[in-house]
């Protein structure tokens with residue numbers, strides 16, 4: 001494997017992030033993961049934070065997308081890298097998303113944007129202003145507040161993993177803790193840097 005920062009890595013990374021080669025590679029990764037984990041890589045539990053539900057959706061070999069709803073079922077999807085398990089979960093729970101939030105441009109976080117858009121016409125897709133994410137319709141900058149139903153997300157720019165990486169902090173209000181959706185800015189015990 002090419003070393004991060006090396007010439008071969010830079011060329012490979014350029015093709016991965018800037019061309020359809022990256023999307024083709026991503027789709028192969030999805031197919032491989034589906035063979036290995038036909039029912040998803042883990043069984044996860046829905047988390048309740050006051051009236052808000054956070055539904056983790058396992059995808060690929062170790063990624064998660066998140067479906068978040070308020071008490072009136074206003075729904076937001078974060079990082080639909082593989083759209084199929086997200087669409088299945090939405091269908092089974094009879095939810096229609098009002099928005100998609102992307103943390104960064106890598107296909108394993110944003111590769112499902114186009115299919116989500118096909119399924120939910122005119123859905124707004126948010127992402128970091130400098131991250132060049134495919135299919136984003138609304139750019140976000142540091143400190144932007146996004147409100148959907150009773151859910152309030154604050155975007156924080158966290159360059160490092162990618163130049164335009166953004167994390168979203170979901171307010172817990174007066175009664176509950178905030179929740180953070182950190183994309184690839186935090187990993188357990190390892191650091192990847194692809195600026």
Ligand SMILES: [Zn+2]
Nearest residue numbers: 104106161184
């Ligand atoms: Zn990433």
